[in-house]
Amino acid sequence: xxxxxxxxxPYLWLLALFLVPFGIVFKISLSDAALxxxxxxxTLDLSEGWAGIKALFAELDFDNFVWLTQDDLYWRAYxxxxxxxxFSTLGCLLVGFxxxxxxxxxxxxxxxxxxxxxxxxxxxxxxxxxYAWIGILSTEGLLNQFLMTIGIISExxxxxxxxxxxxxxxxxxxxxxxxxxxxASLERIDGSLLEAxxxxxxxxxxxxxxxTVPLARPGVIAGSFLVFIPTIGEFVIxxxxxxxxxxxxxxxxxxxxxxxxxxxxxxxxxxxLLLILVIPIVLFQRNEQKQREAEx
Amino acid sequence: xxxxxxxxxxxxxxxxxxxxxxxxxxxxxSDYIDESLLTKFEKETGIKLIYDVFDSNEVLETKLLAxxxxxxxxxxxxxxxxxxxxxxxxxxxxxxxxxxxVNLWDVIKERTAKYDPGNKYSINYMWGxxxxxxxxxxxxxxxxxxxxxxxxxxxxxxxxxxxxKSCGVHILDAPVEVIPAALAYLGEDPDSQDPDVIAKTExxxxxxxxxxxxxxxxxxxxxxxNGDICVAFGWSGDILQARDRADEADNGVTIEYYAPKEGAxxxxxxxAIPADxxxxxxxxxxxxxxxxxxxxxxxxxxxxYANGNKASQEFLEEDVIGxxxxxxxxxxxxxxxxxxxYGPKVQRVVTRLWTKVKSGS
Numbered sequence: 001x002x003x004x005x006x007x008x009x010p011y012l013w014l015l016a017l018f019l020v021p022f023g024i025v026f027k028i029s030l031s032d033a034a035l036x037x038x039x040x041x042x043t044l045d046l047s048e049g050w051a052g053i054k055a056l057f058a059e060l061d062f063d064n065f066v067w068l069t070q071d072d073l074y075w076r077a078y079x080x081x082x083x084x085x086x087f088s089t090l091g092c093l094l095v096g097f098x099x100x101x102x103x104x105x106x107x108x109x110x111x112x113x114x115x116x117x118x119x120x121x122x123x124x125x126x127x128x129x130x131y132a133w134i135g136i137l138s139t140e141g142l143l144n145q146f147l148m149t150i151g152i153i154s155e156x157x158x159x160x161x162x163x164x165x166x167x168x169x170x171x172x173x174x175x176x177x178x179x180x181x182x183x184a185s186l187e188r189i190d191g192s193l194l195e196a197x198x199x200x201x202x203x204x205x206x207x208x209x210x211x212t213v214p215l216a217r218p219g220v221i222a223g224s225f226l227v228f229i230p231t232i233g234e235f236v237i238x239x240x241x242x243x244x245x246x247x248x249x250x251x252x253x254x255x256x257x258x259x260x261x262x263x264x265x266x267x268x269x270x271x272x273l274l275l276i277l278v279i280p281i282v283l284f285q286r287n288e289q290k291q292r293e294a295e296x
Numbered sequence: 297x298x299x300x301x302x303x304x305x306x307x308x309x310x311x312x313x314x315x316x317x318x319x320x321x322x323x324x325x326s327d328y329i330d331e332s333l334l335t336k337f338e339k340e341t342g343i344k345l346i347y348d349v350f351d352s353n354e355v356l357e358t359k360l361l362a363x364x365x366x367x368x369x370x371x372x373x374x375x376x377x378x379x380x381x382x383x384x385x386x387x388x389x390x391x392x393x394x395x396x397x398v399n400l401w402d403v404i405k406e407r408t409a410k411y412d413p414g415n416k417y418s419i420n421y422m423w424g425x426x427x428x429x430x431x432x433x434x435x436x437x438x439x440x441x442x443x444x445x446x447x448x449x450x451x452x453x454x455x456x457x458x459x460x461k462s463c464g465v466h467i468l469d470a471p472v473e474v475i476p477a478a479l480a481y482l483g484e485d486p487d488s489q490d491p492d493v494i495a496k497t498e499x500x501x502x503x504x505x506x507x508x509x510x511x512x513x514x515x516x517x518x519x520x521x522n523g524d525i526c527v528a529f530g531w532s533g534d535i536l537q538a539r540d541r542a543d544e545a546d547n548g549v550t551i552e553y554y555a556p557k558e559g560a561x562x563x564x565x566x567x568a569i570p571a572d573x574x575x576x577x578x579x580x581x582x583x584x585x586x587x588x589x590x591x592x593x594x595x596x597x598x599x600x601y602a603n604g605n606k607a608s609q610e611f612l613e614e615d616v617i618g619x620x621x622x623x624x625x626x627x628x629x630x631x632x633x634x635x636x637x638y639g640p641k642v643q644r645v646v647t648r649l650w651t652k653v654k655s656g657s
Contacts, residue, residue, distance in 0.1 A: 035379065038363060245654075260643055
């Protein structure tokens with residue numbers, strides 16, 4: 001019984017905050033757009049009782065999902081979002097791992113300060129920090145002025161309103177989500193393991209590769225998920241820093257919702273996005289589980 | 297259709313800390329009123345006014361269609377209002393509570409009746425045109441003294457745009473404004489609902505897009521005023537505000553506004569009360585307050601847009617009532633056209649075309 005209550009809490013959480021909202025979005029994605037409040041049809045009419053529920057299901061169909069396959073806009077937006085998310089995650093990893101490694105190897109007295117410095121930017125609104133990048137990256141911005149003053153470039157670089165600015169904004173914003181889990185796993189590594197490896201004839205580089213990297217793996221995986229998943233649906237950063245040629249699924253979804261007033265197609269876009277994220281993650285975790293069982 | 301520098305809606309509570317028995321919530325375009333009117337309303341009526349702002353019709357419409365916005369007064373533009381009336385978003389106005397409605401201007405009421413038959417659901421707040429804002433010196437420098445500044449050819453003829461690219465062009469990020477203009481340029485009916493006719497604008501727009509610095513609906517005010525860009529296709533009052541800012545800054549920038557000779561879109565922002573408004577009685581008091589001749593004049597004097605209030609005209613300053621860019625003369629008035637809302641299928645064609653124009657795919 002106690003075990004049951006223990007499991008019940010997380011499952012209830014999942015049910016209330018994931019499955020129920022997903023069910024609502026999925027139902028809307030099977031509806032048709034209408035000029036009404038709310039702007040889709042059919043809606044659930046409980047006064048009709050069982051007959052009303054049956055009538056509701058009779059009217060639902062998969063037309064909106066078929067529609068998504070008919071215009072290449074959607075799959076190109078998905079692909080370009082996947083690409084941006086993938087490269088941003090790699091970028092965060094390349095920048096974040098050395099920072100986390102440095103933090104974990106700093107002296108005990110320094111670590112709280114370093115940790116503080118990583119968290120400090122969160123004290124300012126995310127929106128203001130992204131706006132600040134506009135001031136840095138624009139053609140008359142700080143970066144271009146600096147580079148032109150020291151004579152590296154003679155013409156200002158066009159960074160703002162391109163994908164470069166989107167990458168910079170995403171990597172900057174999500175970096176702490178990569179650093180913190182990696183730091184957590186690096187910090188736990190027992191220093192005597194590395195000493196033992198060196199005693200047994202490993203070079204420092206070999207010891208790093210054979211001991212530190214495998215033990216940091218859980219942190220790297222957690223960090224990558226924390227960056228990759230929100231990035232793929234990112235809307236604010238591409239709309240502020242990107243140009244009109246930056247194609248991301250978050251923007252397409254916004255247009256369906258606001259410009260076309262087509263909640264059903266917008267919901268279908270969201271459902272497909274969720275499937276694109278959930279299926280690989282579930283497969284990946286199952287694979288991890290199997291490996292772990294095989295090792296034991 | 298008024299937008300400003302602040303892209304996100306920011307809430308502005310005007311209450312001065314006094315205790316109020318009731319409150320009324322107004323949702324208006326950003327930077328679209330003389331703010332001293334808000335405190336004046338609270339003093340006169342004893343009602344607490346909660347004044348929030350938005351910057352796009354699409355955002356307002358999505359909130360209204362989701363229902364239960366909690367707002368008592370909202371300000372959609374005509375074409376959006378028409379569709380929202382069909383969806384049952386608004387309640388009919390009770391004109392017995394609106395004695396100041398006698399101040400309204402017949403000329404404007406006739407035109408807004410296209411969107412709100414009989415003017416049963418809304419009153420006109422302000423109206424304006426969509427046209428060309430130019431930095432006179434820079435355009436003359438790039439295109440010569442005889443540049444076609446009063447013609448849509450300025451932005452739709454690639455020969456002009458390729459030269460203007462060097463000094464910067466902003467275009468409204470609003471297909472419902474730009475596509476009718478492109479149709480007018482091509483000599484088609486700007487109000488066409490035919491997807492095949494709308495498709496004719498695609499080559500014109502895709503040829504223009506690479507030379508556009510930015511598609512945006514509010515940044516052009518400061519960009520024009522600072523001299524960062526030389527041409528903007530935007531809303532009349534915004535461009536006149538840019539002219540005013542440049543004058544005040546005395547930075548050597550001269551901004552001019554032209555309603556294109558091929559025809560300019562005339563639009564109306566209408567005040568209406570949602571069907572589920574928590575305080576419809578307070579909402580009527582607010583509408584009546586706004587329709588007061590002096591109050592409405594104060595608002596227009598502040599934002600440089602014309603209003604639909606005949607009685608307010610005697611209180612308007614000369615640089616508002618006397619400016620043909622704000623109150624067009626008979627000649628210009630003939631050249632103005634209005635549009636109707638797109639149906640869902642056509643809307644999809646329009647949005648898709650716009651995405652293609654902006655993203656190049």
